[in-house]
Amino acid sequence: MRLLVKAPAKINLSLDILGKRSDGYHEIEMVMTTIDLADRLELVPLEEDRIEVTSQSRYVPDDQRNLAYQAANLLKTKFQIQQGVKISIDKAIPVAAGLAGGSSDAAAALKGLNQIWGLHLSTNELAQIGSEIGSDVSFCVHGGTALAQGRGEKISPLPTPPNCWVILAKPEIGVSTAEIYKNVNMKNVVHPNTKAMIKALKEQSYEGICNHLGNALEEVTLKMYPEVALIKEQMEKFGADAVLMSGSGPTVFGLVQHDSRLHRVYNGLRGFCSQVFAVRMLGH
Numbered sequence: 100m101r102l103l104v105k106a107p108a109k110i111n112l113s114l115d116i117l118g119k120r121s122d123g124y125h126e127i128e129m130v131m132t133t134i135d136l137a138d139r140l141e142l143v144p145l146e147e148d149r150i151e152v153t154s155q156s157r158y159v160p161d162d163q164r165n166l167a168y169q170a171a172n173l174l175k176t177k178f179q180i181q182q183g184v185k186i187s188i189d190k191a192i193p194v195a196a197g198l199a200g201g202s203s204d205a206a207a208a209l210k211g212l213n214q215i216w217g218l219h220l221s222t223n224e225l226a227q228i229g230s231e232i233g234s235d236v237s238f239c240v241h242g243g244t245a246l247a248q249g250r251g252e253k254i255s256p257l258p259t260p261p262n263c264w265v266i267l268a269k270p271e272i273g274v275s276t277a278e279i280y281k282n283v284n285m286k287n288v289v290h291p292n293t294k295a296m297i298k299a300l301k302e303q304s305y306e307g308i309c310n311h312l313g314n315a316l317e318e319v320t321l322k323m324y325p326e327v328a329l330i331k332e333q334m335e336k337f338g339a340d341a342v343l344m345s346g347s348g349p350t351v352f353g354l355v356q357h358d359s360r361l362h363r364v365y366n367g368l369r370g371f372c373s374q375v376f377a378v379r380m381l382g383h
């Protein structure tokens with residue numbers, strides 16, 4: 100049996116930090132959605148009892164540091180699986196970009212191996228196992244659009260946003276999520292209006308979504324990496340309807356509803372940023 104699984108990237112439409120927890124994590128509240136930019140995983144069972152991970156990207160580890168490796172290992176240990184697997188990752192999502200690439204690979208591995216090894220685990224059970232690997236993995240198991248709470252592992256589904264283009268631009272830097280959270284000062288946090296974002300989704304108001312995009316981590320990353328602020332400015336200048344940094348950055352995304360504007364924003368950014376993508380949100 101050979102299985103192909105898609106692992107889509109996510110963006111954060113809103114990300115709020117409610118407080119610091121005693122376990123080193125932050126209590127957060129975020130609205131996330133999956134986009135049509137995806138890695139592809141090929142899973143092939145091995146006779147030998149070992150996990151092999153390969154990818155064409157030099158930035159992706161091919162050992163136990165790989166989150167897809169960790170997903171396979173966790174399932175093997177929990178369910179005493181004595182079969183191996185070769186996981187080949189065709190990487191399309193930029194690495195360390197704030198787009199949950201590694202988390203989505205882990206989620207895709209969990210879903211694929213659930214089938215290959217006949218585990219019959221539900222989406223909620225897979226999401227629960229995924230939360231042991233990383234805070235974004237639970238959302239990636241569910242996919243779609245959702246509110247994520249706790250440290251990111253409590254998922255409540257939300258309606259798909261109205262159809263629009265998402266233009267992504269990633270500067271030539273990678274950002275450490277842990278480093279950005281470490282530099283959060285709770286006194287200075289600018290809280291987005293999560294309730295208003297949820298209302299906008301429920302009412303399918305594109306304008307409401309644009310008005311309530313917000314990310315409490317943005318200020319921290321922008322201060323540390325001025326090139327991210329520059330991309331934000333450019334995207335606004337070229338005419339995106341609304342612009343925000345995703346996750347801990349450094350990827351910036353802009354929402355655009357009309358095709359005519361899409362080309363202006365996309366081509367404008369291509370001029371000074373090597374990684375630019377124009378995609379749809381998933382669900383359309």
Ligand SMILES: C[C@](O)(CO)[C@H](O)COP(=O)(O)OP(=O)(O)OC[C@H]1O[C@@H](n2ccc(N)nc2=O)[C@H](O)[C@@H]1O
Pocket residue numbers: 111114123124125126127129197199202232233234235236249250251276277280281346347
């Ligand atoms: C920034 C986001 O990507 C937004 O979706 C997530 O909040 C981070 O998710 P992630 O990369 O899966 O995060 P993890 O791998 O669980 O954690 C990486 C590090 O980020 C910090 N971290 C993460 C999540 C959270 N709620 N509070 C934190 O303080 C912790 O220092 C942790 O050691």
Ligand SMILES: Nc1ncnc2c1ncn2[C@@H]1O[C@H](COP(=O)(O)OP(=O)(O)OP(=O)(O)O)[C@@H](O)[C@H]1O
Pocket residue numbers: 158159160164165166167188193194195196197198199200201202204205235273274276346347348
């Ligand atoms: N399958 C994987 N794909 C990409 N990076 C991986 C993978 N497994 C482990 N990593 C490691 O994880 C680090 C973060 O990469 P990733 O692309 O997941 O970041 P991110 O998009 O910022 O994540 P998030 O948005 O969840 O914080 C990389 O520097 C890499 O060393």
